[in-house]
Amino acid sequence: EAGVTQFPSHSVIEKGQTVTLRCDPISGHDNLYWYRRVMGKEIKFLLHFVKESKQDESGMPNNRFLAERTGGTYSTLKVQPAELEDSGVYFCASSQDFPSGRWETQYFGPGTRLLVL
Amino acid sequence: AQSVSQHNHHVILSEAASLELGCNYSYGGTVNLFWYVQYPGQHLQLLLKYFSGDPLVKGIKGFEAEFIKSKFSFNLRKPSVQWSDTAEYFCALRKAAGNKLTFGGGTRVLVKP
Numbered sequence: 001e002a003g004v005t006q007f008p009s010h011s012v013i014e015k016g017q018t019v020t021l022r023c024d025p026i027s028g029h030d031n032l033y034w035y036r037r038v039m040g041k042e043i044k045f046l047l048h049f050v051k052e053s054k055q056d057e058s059g060m061p062n063n064r065f066l067a068e069r070t071g072g073t074y075s076t077l078k079v080q081p082a083e084l085e086d087s088g089v090y091f092c093a094s095s096q097d098f099p100s101g102r103w104e105t106q107y108f109g110p111g112t113r114l115l116v117l
Numbered sequence: 118a119q120s121v122s123q124h125n126h127h128v129i130l131s132e133a134a135s136l137e138l139g140c141n142y143s144y145g146g147t148v149n150l151f152w153y154v155q156y157p158g159q160h161l162q163l164l165l166k167y168f169s170g171d172p173l174v175k176g177i178k179g180f181e182a183e184f185i186k187s188k189f190s191f192n193l194r195k196p197s198v199q200w201s202d203t204a205e206y207f208c209a210l211r212k213a214a215g216n217k218l219t220f221g222g223g224t225r226v227l228v229k230p
Contacts, residue, residue: 003160033217042121043207043220056217091161093218104211106218108153108161 002026004094004109012115018080021112025074025094032075033095033106034067038088046090049075050097082116089113119144121210123221131229132200138193138224140182140208147213150191152182156204164206167191178202200230 005024013019025032034046046065047057051072060067064083069075079086093106124139142148152164165176172184182193191208208221 031216035218035220042222043209043218045217045219048216059217093161104216105151105163105166107163110160 004092004107006090006092006109006112008112009110010113010115012117013082014117015084016081018078019082019114021077021079021090021114023075023077023092023094023109025092026107028096029094029107030072030097031095031104031106032069033093034075034077035091035093036088037091037111038085043091046077079114082114084116087114087116119148119210119212119219121208121219121221123206123208123224125224126222127225127227129227129229130198133197134228136193136195136198136202136226138206138208138226140191140193140221142189142191142208142210142219144189144210144212149211149213150182150184151209151211151218152176152180152191152193153207153209154204155207156201161207164193198226198228200228202226203228 007022030051032049035043037043045059048055049069052069066078089111091111092109095104095106120143122141150167153161154164155161164180165174167174167184175181180195184191206224209218211218
């Protein structure tokens with residue numbers, strides 16, 4: 001079974017440019033999460049999709065970040081315009097949707113390293 | 118809001134030494150607890166998890182963790198480490214009624230051969 005995949009693995013852009021990150025979850029996983037780790041800090045939650053719906057976007061830093069999951073399969077996270085403080089590693093995770101959510105385990109992708117110069 | 122604290126940022130030890138990584142959390146309700154590991158160049162992998170029941174949880178690669186509710190702790194242990202255990206280890210919490218994970222800052226472990 002294929003795991004969570006993310007593309008690209010690395011991205012280097014200049015301040016003010018736009019970058020789009022992609023995540024393909026494990027097949028059949030309705031839950032999809034985005035997390036971010038800024039250098040030297042802890043991994044922080046950004047948002048959570050259930051199928052194509054945003055369940056929780058409380059961790060999104062500001063309106064320069066836009067996440068989509070059209071059709072409930074893969075997701076994209078667009079940063080426009082990028083700022084220096086957006087540099088970090090962006091992780092995607094997916095999980096099955098259990099009725100109570102109680103036994104859920106999230107499986108992580110390899111991450112996308114974003115560097116904004 | 119909930120939080121997770123990992124006491125050590127870096128740990129260096131020799132092969133065959135015992136390892137214990139501390140993890141404390143702050144949240145008054147029911148929690149699920151996880152330890153993830155990230156080996157060099159690889160993605161985050163689940164080591165073990167606690168949902169309910171026996172507070173001593175055994176995971177992969179000889180790791181175990183003990184949930185002590187009274188101490189709000191979920192420390193990770195391994196009796197004898199190998200060079201291949203060199204990695205960064207993350208403790209994470211999820212509120213039982215929630216979905217998102219709250220992570221600690223991570224502990225980088227270097228095992229010298």
